Amino acid sequence: MAKYYSIKWVDNAVSMLDQRLLPHEEKYNTYTTFEEVAKAINVMVVRGAPAIGASAAYGLVLAVNAAETEDVGTGLEQLKKAGDVLKAARPTAVNLFWAVDRMVKKAVQANAQTMDELRAVVKAEADLIWEEDADMCFRMAENAMQVTPDQVVFVHHCNTGALATVDYGTALGVIRRAHEVGKDVFAYVDETRPRLQGARLTAWELQELGVPHAVIVDGASGYVMRNKGVNMVVFGCDRIAANGDLANKNVTYNLALAAKAHGIPAYSVRPTSTVDLNTASGDLIDIEERPSDEISHVFGKAHIIPEGVEVFNPAFDVTPNELITGIITEEGIAYPPFEKSLAEMVQKAEDRRKNRK
């Protein structure tokens, strides 16, 4: 494990790296009540679906630990109320709802006889959510090693590291693992305009991990592919259609186009939970347009565009499957034709969950 983390249970409290202060300050906040955790989620001390889910789960541990009752029914009521507060912290975060519902369901079904028993069940389930995500990320990184050259020069897009998950990360986990197993690694980190997740967060993580890297502007990806020996492109993604088309943070499409033109393999690294078999292709994915001030004001400080000028700021773009070499999941690497391989990966993940129960 790296010396940093997004969210972790430490000394009977929730410890979170305050990501609002990155990259210039590394400060961990300690939260001892679920209300504080809800607030931290709300103001984005923590970000990234898995990290938010784990934060809410441990928030519920704080709630049930603080419950001043010996009656399990009352304790469960307080747990549910805390869950509602946590859910309201980021009302559009699907993973937050999923984590809270899973925790409450587990607590109810456990049929605990004492509050101590209930507390133990809740804590164990929060740990499991945390560990499952860490384990899933690690398996993706391990699976990626079979296609990662021993001398590897990456281009990496956005932030997909331990800061967005609970540990390891997705695409950034591949770079980290390659470094850990002794491969000769260099990573070009695109800055990821407009919100600069690459420049701010990915560069910070690689610095912490001791992985050699350099930040480039997004448009220089073709330049480094042509001149700097790049041989692997990795990124995450937000949603994968059944045919392998994928929606990811703007500007993945241009990066994938450049990789294709240079014959460099481009991999998306994401758990099977991102695959949406009900969406046939990328054309069916709606793209959110984001506020113009994300582009016109950098860090809220540098105002770079004339007043009144229109800005077009799609948050995501769709990369068609023909530009994707493979999709690296926790169950293995899906290759074209993706309709078949992705369905197989999803099935494998389902079987694994069934076997665990």
Place this chain on the structure above:
Amino acid sequence: MAKYYSIKWVDNAVSMLDQRLLPHEEKYNTYTTFEEVAKAINVMVVRGAPAIGASAAYGLVLAVNAAETEDVGTGLEQLKKAGDVLKAARPTAVNLFWAVDRMVKKAVQANAQTMDELRAVVKAEADLIWEEDADMCFRMAENAMQVTPDQVVFVHHCNTGALATVDYGTALGVIRRAHEVGKDVFAYVDETRPRLQGARLTAWELQELGVPHAVIVDGASGYVMRNKGVNMVVFGCDRIAANGDLANKNVTYNLALAAKAHGIPAYSVRPTSTVDLNTASGDLIDIEERPSDEISHVFGKAHIIPEGVEVFNPAFDVTPNELITGIITEEGIAYPPFEKSLAEMVQKAEDRRKNRK
């Protein structure tokens, strides 16, 4: 002519738009001495090779006008000294040297008999330098109209407008001309990281000209090509090799790759003086690496990268000729094979200069 300009002779003085204040303030400075003009060039009130050349030429007009002598020989000496001062203002600006040398040579060869005659010769030559550049830009824009659709959606890179020349501009002149002749025009302006010439200057010019446009991040060029009906891509360039490979402001290469992938024509718009027939191909062009703080600090205000992180900041990239549909010059449009067509364009320009003498 637009209501704004980079540099112009107004009321017996040099008037310059202070580009350091753009896009938030439109302020014209008036300079009445050649020393002031040299200072303005030095601190980059004005930028762009043609605009710097014209500024120096009018600086020499100020010098000879201010000469307190009736002796033409003494006047010429003062002119030469002023020329040396102006040349020292930006020692690496080739066009600055060219303009000063041309002015001094003209003044000497004119064999003026009186200071009034000398002053008239010098003023006429400065006007000619200004007008030749404006005329050349206008002819490029006119030549471009034959390949510009009546309903046109552009992607434009960097700043190539009247702010970088004395009027009209190169690639931006094409957009302007299309709007003037009544075509239905929309332009996507890429912001041009790291120095943001697109967001700051091109957006400002198009706003002044009343051309509908929107700013995008550089990496969104593929997105708008795929989804927004883009049918023409235009950019300038800094140097064109004999085979049509061209070096231009980073990130032209990625833009040209995306255009090629979508089958959208991509044109470089530049005068024949940019063609270097002695450089066989783009591989022979050295690429300058620029300081890392151009990327790590936006406008010197927003510090976006962790301390100590490496930055790779090539100032230019080379776009190979197979990605270029045509090179629009003042003598016509050069098409592949560029070895032949570019040499013809250069010859035509030479013939035109000979005929003029």
